[in-house]
Amino acid sequence: MRYPKRSTQALAARRTAGGMTSNLSIESLFDALHGPLSLSWAAGRSAANTELSRDGNEAERPNLIGYFNPVSPNRIQIIGIAEFEALHKGTQKPSMGQSEGSNIIIYSDDLQPPQSSLALADSNHIALFCSPRPARELIAELRYYLAKRLAPSKIEHGVFLGVLGSGVLITGDAGTGKSEVALELISRGHSLVADDATLFTRTSPTTLVGSCPEVLENFLEVRGLGILNVQQMYGDAATRSKMVLHLIVHLQQFSADELQSFDRLEGQRRVRRVLGIEITEITIPVAPVAT
Structure with a gap:
């Protein structure tokens, strides 16, 4: 199967993602x-x-x-x-x-x-x-x-998905499996909003709406597979133009000692501020698969 090459514009968008002027x-x-x-x-x-x-x-x-x-x-x-x-x-x-x-x-x-x-x-x-x-x-x-x-806006790194009607941003360092998790969720009927660079706009004092920069629409980059056109592979229902952000899931690599002390029942929760709005962030430990 052949996958489309990411355009130079898209690559530039990835490198320059950050705050947006209004x-x-x-x-x-x-x-x-x-x-x-x-x-x-x-x-x-x-x-x-x-x-x-x-x-x-x-x-x-x-x-x-x-x-x-x-x-x-x-x-x-x-x-x-x-x-x-x-x-x-x-x-x-x-x-x-x-x-x-x-x-x-x-x-x-x-x-x-x-x-x-x-x-x-x-x-x-x-x-x-x-x-x-x-x-x-x-x-x-x-x-x-x-x-x-003129609404305040900024770009956040991560994969933004619609999961059971809620907007979920998956974040983490390179290699933590963000895109792999996203692809698995999409294959189970959930939807992609944006991969890697999500544009968030504060539309009200308590609401953040995430959308995808035009050059990245419908594409998901997965290690080992390349750049996938999610809409062509899974149909129109597999993508969304925008969603309200409700939750941030942060994937983080932990050492063996850190995993021993990690509370797997309660997890690790904190509040993260995005454009002045408090969003719940849950940290999930990940580790390389043993070979």
Whole structure:
């Protein structure tokens, strides 16, 4: 049987696995959402490479998105009908120039920004978008997109599986049998999410979702067998695109003396923090097979 060769991209992904940044440029945001939100870029194209990020002190940075607020500007400001009237029709007009600290201003409800606003956006390097969508819809959809796109994430080494509906990450040093255990579980009806490098994303204060980097999807590397395409060998049910992490199983080689003192009934349990979330980790002793 022939097995596919791992691409150079995949090998690079294995070597560079580690922390992941959660940054998003304004240009990337526009490219992703200009269709769904009917956005048009009216001014401030010099801000295209400015990055939106959740990094930094929570107490010091402004809110990521909200209605136009000249006192405490949001990073993304939405100008709806009420804000438009206050800005451009009221007797005491707040200046859009007070939006220092904002990265994006969006005119909703098919409102057309005046020339003065276009000039201010250009001079202050603020991206100015327009959309026919109502302000409340823009805020709701942008919040949902940004919450997913800017969620903290990192790559953890190990094999991530779906076992009886729970996400289980198998970790351990090279040669401890992680892939062999994974292949045995897959052959018994459980599913593979990712081999060797699993991308974990904190989607809520208590939830970590693990997925597989695209270049590694469906593949499992097993010593002596090579790189197996699990989906082709066992069918679609043998792979999962993502799972919530519930448990970490750590395989560790023990010496003969360490095995004598190891409590096989209680095992060795501890709590491991991944992206600030506590996950139970169980250590299982392994030893080379005697020949």
